[in-house]
Amino acid sequence: MLKIPVNQDDHILGDPKAPVVLVEYGDYECPYCGQAYPIVKRVQKHFGKRMAFVFRNFPLTEIHPNAEMAAQTTEFAAAQGRFWEMHDGLYENQQMLGPPLFIALAQKLELSVEDLNLALTNGTYASRVKSDFMGGVRSGVNGTPTFFINGDRHDGAFGFDDLVVAIEARLQK
Amino acid sequence: MPLLQPGELAPDFTLHVTPDQQLSLSELRGRPIILAFYPADFSPVCGDQMALYNEVFPEFQKLGAELVGISVDGVWCHDEFAKSRKLHFPLLADYEPKGAVARQYGAYRQKDGFAERALFVIDGKGKIFWSYLSPVAVNPGADGILEALEDLSKLSKS
Numbered sequence: 001m002l003k004i005p006v007n008q009d010d011h012i013l014g015d016p017k018a019p020v021v022l023v024e025y026g027d028y029e030c031p032y033c034g035q036a037y038p039i040v041k042r043v044q045k046h047f048g049k050r051m052a053f054v055f056r057n058f059p060l061t062e063i064h065p066n067a068e069m070a071a072q073t074t075e076f077a078a079a080q081g082r083f084w085e086m087h088d089g090l091y092e093n094q095q096m097l098g099p100p101l102f103i104a105l106a107q108k109l110e111l112s113v114e115d116l117n118l119a120l121t122n123g124t125y126a127s128r129v130k131s132d133f134m135g136g137v138r139s140g141v142n143g144t145p146t147f148f149i150n151g152d153r154h155d156g157a158f159g160f161d162d163l164v165v166a167i168e169a170r171l172q173k
Numbered sequence: 174m175p176l177l178q179p180g181e182l183a184p185d186f187t188l189h190v191t192p193d194q195q196l197s198l199s200e201l202r203g204r205p206i207i208l209a210f211y212p213a214d215f216s217p218v219c220g221d222q223m224a225l226y227n228e229v230f231p232e233f234q235k236l237g238a239e240l241v242g243i244s245v246d247g248v249w250c251h252d253e254f255a256k257s258r259k260l261h262f263p264l265l266a267d268y269e270p271k272g273a274v275a276r277q278y279g280a281y282r283q284k285d286g287f288a289e290r291a292l293f294v295i296d297g298k299g300k301i302f303w304s305y306l307s308p309v310a311v312n313p314g315a316d317g318i319l320e321a322l323e324d325l326s327k328l329s330k331s
Contacts, residue, residue, distance in 0.1 A: 142312035
């Protein structure tokens with residue numbers, strides 16, 4: 001069960017009051033999350049206004065050396081209203097994940113590279129990432145990606161059909 | 174044999190932790206111990222149970238607990254696995270006789286020849302405070318362990 005309800009601090013695509021809210025706990029360096037990225041996009045398109053999507057950070061920092069900084073970079077972008085563009089940019093270029101990509105994406109989004117470097121050096125967004133992570137741990141996130149559909153952990157596979165079937169089941173309730 | 178339950182004494186054991194070092198449960202007395210049995214090193218997912226516990230390890234430590242992982246893999250395999258995942262806690266080799274400790278805890282899968290995903294929180298006096306058996310395909314996460322450790326620390330304060 002999701003212990004931290006979807007709230008105003010979350011990054012949400014769609015209406016938080018939609019009949020279905022899909023929450024993903026993900027890591028930008030995790031290849032399985034990279035696989036899930038285009039699938040989630042398709043699922044969002046499929047359900048349209050009936051579904052909202054929330055992304056929360058769950059970086060496994062010991063096995064993924066760039067994951068923490070990537071997460072902080074998205075939070076830096078979020079503070080300027082550009083979370084989803086940064087999120088998409090990181091997953092779409094996952095094979096190049098690292099500081100040069102963070103800088104390139106910040107430039108593309110016309111965000112200050114200087115401010116980004118400062119935020120990363122000072123760990124301005126570290127506590128935000130950490131609180132996402134610990135909220136995930138408390139909710140039983142056991143790896144990445146972990147999905148919750150209306151607050152319940154989805155333990156099945158995360159292929160397009162698997163997610164659509166699981167979400168349809170919730171819509172019918 | 175069913176999984177050992179809260180209130181039972183945790184059987185002591187001595188297992189290799191590195192090729193030339195052994196660790197006994199009784200040496201860790203005096204603080205809560207998390208025993209995490211798992212089937213095998215190198216499961217092919219990022220959702221790897223030991224990698225997750227490695228990330229949550231500082232939280233376990235804040236609650237005063239020690240963590241050890243146990244599987245039937247040998248020390249050399251553990252060594253390689255621990256290095257690849259940069260683990261900060263010891264892995265014990267329940268290797269010879271194979272699965273002997275897992276059996277004592279009711280956490281051995283006879284037909285598969287490896288340990289269950291079974292979790293134990295043992296109190297400072299060596300008694301089992303909490304245990305949990307997860308379906309073998311499901312990583313049990315860390316929420317249950319954290320709740321058990323918190324309950325234990327509340328109890329010891331009251």
